[in-house]
Amino acid sequence: MAGKRGGTAAKERLSRDVIVASALALADAEGLDALTIRRLATDHGVTPMALYWHFKDKDLLLDGVVERVLEGVEIPSYPAGSQPEWHVRLLDCFAALLNALNEHREVADLVHRRFLGSTAGLDIAEFAFAALQEGGFGRTERAEIGVQALHNLVVLVTMEPGERALRDSEEEVARRIREKKVVLQSLAPERYPNIIDCAESLVDKPADEGRYRGLGLDILIEGIRARAARQLAEPAEKAS
Structure with missing residues (x-):
């Protein structure tokens, strides 16, 4: 009986709105690949079945996330x-x-x-x-x-334009930007003068x-x- 009451409490605590808000926050912070039913359940200290009560699969959860954004x-x-x-x-x-x-x-x-x-x-x-x-x-x-x-x-x-550092270090991002600049600035100037002129803006994030x-x-x-x-x-x- 205690287990049943605990399961009911989890359902009440994990409303649809709470789950969607958590899913969106997780995707914002760690990327869409990190968003799984199991990860959300772990974060809330419940079993995946507590989430399936509201969303039968991940596809429906993603629908809910898009709805929240819109x-x-x-x-x-x-x-x-x-x-x-x-x-x-x-x-x-x-x-x-x-x-x-x-x-x-x-x-x-x-x-x-x-x-x-x-x-x-x-x-x-x-x-x-x-x-x-x-x-x-x-x-x-x-x-x-x-x-x-x-x-x-x-x-x-x-x-x-530019590199994003969601999962990579700032040093790694800066390294890739330098490499891209070098490649573009090394092009033949008589053939690609405008690309060379715009090279920095093409690879850097917008100021x-x-x-x-x-x-x-x-x-x-x-x-x-x-x-x-x-x-x-x-x-x-x-x-x-």
């Missing part, structure tokens, strides 16, 4: 009567999503595969698609732009990560705006 996205809201143009709303939405992804880089790559599997993801997508519809995009292009934009935002936080991500956002939004402008001009060109 719940951290602050979907833009504006005062009545002062809603900005569609591309500004889209920029604000993407910026909010990018900030949430950047806070959880180790799990960001999971997001684009599970985005529409949670209410939070659906709400973000609906906001973005409404802005794109106002920009003149049909259903197919809204979907395609949404998918590509999400991929771009994930890449902005997972594939930025201002916020500016780096802002540049990525600007390129993304301006590309979408340019496409909208071209589509708007096409009927007039055909009519003339």
